[in-house]
Amino acid sequence: MPRIVIAIDGYSSCGKSTTAKAVASQMGYGYIDTGAMYRAVSLFFLQEHVALSNSREVIAALDNIHIAFKHNNRTGKNETCLNGLNVEEEIRKMYISNIVSEVSAIPEVRWAMVAQQQKMGRRRGVVMDGRDIGTKVFPNAEVKVFMTADVYIRAKRRQQELLAKGEMINLEDIIQNLEKRDLIDTTRAESPLVQAPDAILLDTSHMTIEEQVEWVIELADRRL
Numbered sequence: 001m002p003r004i005v006i007a008i009d010g011y012s013s014c015g016k017s018t019t020a021k022a023v024a025s026q027m028g029y030g031y032i033d034t035g036a037m038y039r040a041v042s043l044f045f046l047q048e049h050v051a052l053s054n055s056r057e058v059i060a061a062l063d064n065i066h067i068a069f070k071h072n073n074r075t076g077k078n079e080t081c082l083n084g085l086n087v088e089e090e091i092r093k094m095y096i097s098n099i100v101s102e103v104s105a106i107p108e109v110r111w112a113m114v115a116q117q118q119k120m121g122r123r124r125g126v127v128m129d130g131r132d133i134g135t136k137v138f139p140n141a142e143v144k145v146f147m148t149a150d151v152y153i154r155a156k157r158r159q160q161e162l163l164a165k166g167e168m169i170n171l172e173d174i175i176q177n178l179e180k181r182d183l184i185d186t187t188r189a190e191s192p193l194v195q196a197p198d199a200i201l202l203d204t205s206h207m208t209i210e211e212q213v214e215w216v217i218e219l220a221d222r223r224l
């Protein structure tokens, strides 16, 4: 059976990661959460007080960042590691969500991350979710999905996720964050979030995760 690349792009909090993870697990594929990589870079820049407008500082900092995904056998989950440290929980917090789109709009940051993502998926057999996977990272991906959903429904889902981790954020703040990220992501000069011409649109507003997973797997089956 040929191993393909499944690219899942779309707006923030549409269920991309949860769906991508489950599809990868059912197909025996690898899963790469590219948003986690931009979140880890944002955390590092904050910790090191990197001035985002100073490209020399940005480039020097990028040289000192090593991002890896490690499987935790105890929890059964993948963890994002930044320079050997597990930052999985930290990068999901709201203070990172509030700066990540600014960081990921910096061209040097994108060039570095895209190169790493292409390396991670070079053997194919991978599900990758993000904003530019089907347009920039793997423009030749066999399956391309572009996810969207009503912003209120997305914010509600995000609020539940944060609450489950003990972070209580009001809905208005989450809606504002999602809208701001979507705006920055869709209007940046370097590989903006846009539906690839050959990507299939999936509105997840009224779909369960199980339905989303089944939908993507059916699409993948037709391409295999």
Ligand code: C5P
Residues within 6 Å of the ligand: 012, 013, 034, 035, 036, 038, 039, 100, 101, 102, 104, 105, 129, 130, 131, 132, 133, 181, 182, 185
């Ligand atoms: O997927 P997640 O919402 O965790 O991504 C966080 C942010 O990282 C996005 O809002 C976007 O600004 C950025 N991102 C990106 N390109 C990707 C993945 C994420 O610019 N491929």
